[in-house]
Amino acid sequence: MPPTDFPSMEPHRNGWHPHWSPPPKPLRQRPNYHTHIVLFLMTMATTVVAGMVWEGVHPIEQIHEFHRGLPYALTLLTILFFHEMGHYLTARYYGMDVSLPYFLPAPPPLLIGTFGAFIRMRSPARNRRALLYVGAAGPIAGFCVALPAMIYAYTTASVVPVTPSPGSFSLAEPLLLQFIGRAILGPIQEGYAIHLNSVGLAAWFGIFVTVLNLLPMGQLDGGHIIYAIVGPYARYVSWAVVCLLMVLGFFFLGWFLWAVLGWLTSRRPQVVLDPYTPLDRRSFMIAGIALAIFVLCFMPVPISIGELAGS
Known part of the structure; x- marks a missing residue:
């Protein structure tokens, strides 16, 4: 059951004593369904266009073949949807006021088709345990969709x-x-690479997005998780990660952008109503799963220019 009480302090003749009382119910804002639907449809359109481009289809001259962009679009949007709904449903379970997912379209020439999705957290987590569960639920849910999609892509991949x-x-x-890849396709000889279809490409982007969100810094999902574990010391972890990304930026320029993002969001403090409730064994188990996903899927140089695409 979700927690129903949180601590406050009340005066006592011998001093101030902790007192457990029901938390105030957050004032929930009515969702603007029109905005969410329009953004989702726009993102669907831009990801379909991206999928057409990856399939070698001209999105204007061959618009009648738009269906060839659907596998990429549906795969990527499903991963993002499960990621955000993992956050949303867990936050609602713990009584938090959160928005429905906002999908962000990214028109050409950005060939991913989307800037991702996010939900607005309009009330703080009740305790560190709730913060950890909300932070970890999204990446784990998205990963549970991306992994089967990637396995399917490997079963249909070719070696070129x-x-x-x-x-x-x-x-x-x-x-x-x-x-x-090695379990499905066997050892790959030198001079050859795995060529994935558009489903595999979308799954790869989904896994990469999961890793980015699990970076233990700032207001990212990984930042929430690490704060739930170490409390205020999380800021030092964030700074260390920012420094590491600055170094990795010399090998992949995109890390410079994420280092700046991490530095900016690390300046905003985490807010938890009850920072004293300790984590239980299940909490550390969930954190361990998130850590395993991050370690097994992290790529120091995710994209290399000037080589054959493995997609």
């Missing part, structure tokens, strides 16, 4: 010769995908 050319790129394989 590497032919570097200007403008081409390759996607890194984290430890988990290396294991899955």
Whole structure:
């Protein structure tokens, strides 16, 4: 059952004593369904266009073949939907006031098709345990969709010769995908690479988004998790991660952007109504699952330019 009480302090003749009382119910705002639906439809359109481009279909001249962009769009949006609904349902379970997911379209030339999705947390977590569960629920839920999609993509993948050319790129394989790929396709000879279909490409982006969210810094999901575990000391973890990303930025420029994002969001303090309730064994188990996903899927150089795309 979700917690129903949180501590406050009340005067006593011998001093101030902790007192447990029911938390005030957050004032829930009525969802603006129109905004959520319009943003989702726009994101569906931009991801379908991205999927068409990945399939080699011109989104204007061959608009009648829009269905070829659907596998990519539906896979990526399903991963993002489960990620955000993991946060949403867990937050509602713990009595928090949160918005429905906002999907963010990204029109061409950004070939991913979306900037992701987010929910607004309009009330703080009741305690560190709730904060940890809310932070971890999204990445774990999204990963549970991305992993089967990636396994399916490997079963339909082909092994092709590497032919570097200007403008081409390759996607890194984290430890988990290396294991899955070798288990399904066997050892890959030097000079060859795995060519994934659009479902695999969307699943790869979904896994990468999961890793980014699990970075233990600032207001990211990983930042919430690490704060739930170590409390105020989480700021030092955030700064260490920011410094590490600055170093990795010399190998992949995108890490510089995430280092800046981590630094900016680390300046905003975490707010928990009850920072004293200790974590239980289940909480550490959930944190361990999130850590395992992060370690097995982290890629120091996720994208390399000038090589054959592994997608």
